[in-house]
Amino acid sequence: MWDDYLARQPAPSRSSTDAPAAWHFCDNEPDANECAQLVLTGKKRATSPSLWSFESSDEALPQIGDLNIVTDWNGKAVCIIRTIKVHILPLNEITETHASVEGEGDGSLDWWYKAHWDYYHHELQGTGYAPQPDMPVVFQEFECIFPASTA
Numbered sequence: 306m307w308d309d310y311l312a313r314q315p316a317p318s319r320s321s322t323d324a325p326a327a328w329h330f331c332d333n334e335p336d337a338n339e340c341a342q343l344v345l346t347g348k349k350r351a352t353s354p355s356l357w358s359f360e361s362s363d364e365a366l367p368q369i370g371d372l373n374i375v376t377d378w379n380g381k382a383v384c385i386i387r388t389i390k391v392h393i394l395p396l397n398e399i400t401e402t403h404a405s406v407e408g409e410g411d412g413s414l415d416w417w418y419k420a421h422w423d424y425y426h427h428e429l430q431g432t433g434y435a436p437q438p439d440m441p442v443v444f445q446e447f448e449c450i451f452p453a454s455t456a
Contacts, residue, residue: 306374306382310451327374327382332427334378340409341375341383344449349408355425356393356441361432367391367445390446395439396425403444 307324330340330352343349359366367373371388404417425436434440 306385306451310385313451325372325374325385327376327380329376329378329380332424337378341377343408344375344386344447345384345452347449350448351403351406351408351444351446353399353403353407353421353442353444355396355428355434355436356443357432357434358428359443361429361434366393366443372450373447384449385451386447387450388445388447390444392444393441394444396421396436396442397438399442399444406446 311322329337330349331337340349356366358364367388369388369391373386373388375383375386377383399414399417399421401414404414405412407417410416410420422436425440429436
């Protein structure tokens with residue numbers, strides 16, 4: 306997929322040919338595959354891991370302009386996204402708007418909170434952290450840039 310993306314870019318923007326990081330959403334196959342498809346349709350335009358998961362794994366925070374390859378659970382490339390906004394905010398300050406932009410479930414804050422509370426328990430397992438109502442989350446907004454969104 307990365308080579309196809311590069312081949313469609315003007316020569317001046319091909320300064321780096323190294324593929325960006327590739328990853329899947331979620332901690333299980335059905336949700337990971339569903340989220341990848343939601344990105345393709347334009348419904349899912351954000352993700353929100355805990356800041357503590359980045360800190361415990363010594364992983365760099367996303368930055369505006371970052372490109373990533375979204376895969377399905379099995380590692381097959383589905384699309385390329387570009388980060389357009391990054392906000393760190395307390396979990397209890399996530400709003401209905403955030404939940405809607407994330408695009409999962411029924412789009413409600415209630416659904417989002419229940420699903421993510423369970424996810425954060427799994428994500429933070431073994432890190433020395435436990436989910437807290439005011440824990441920091443990294444709300445990363447993105448756009449699907451390849452293939453073009455079907456929205």
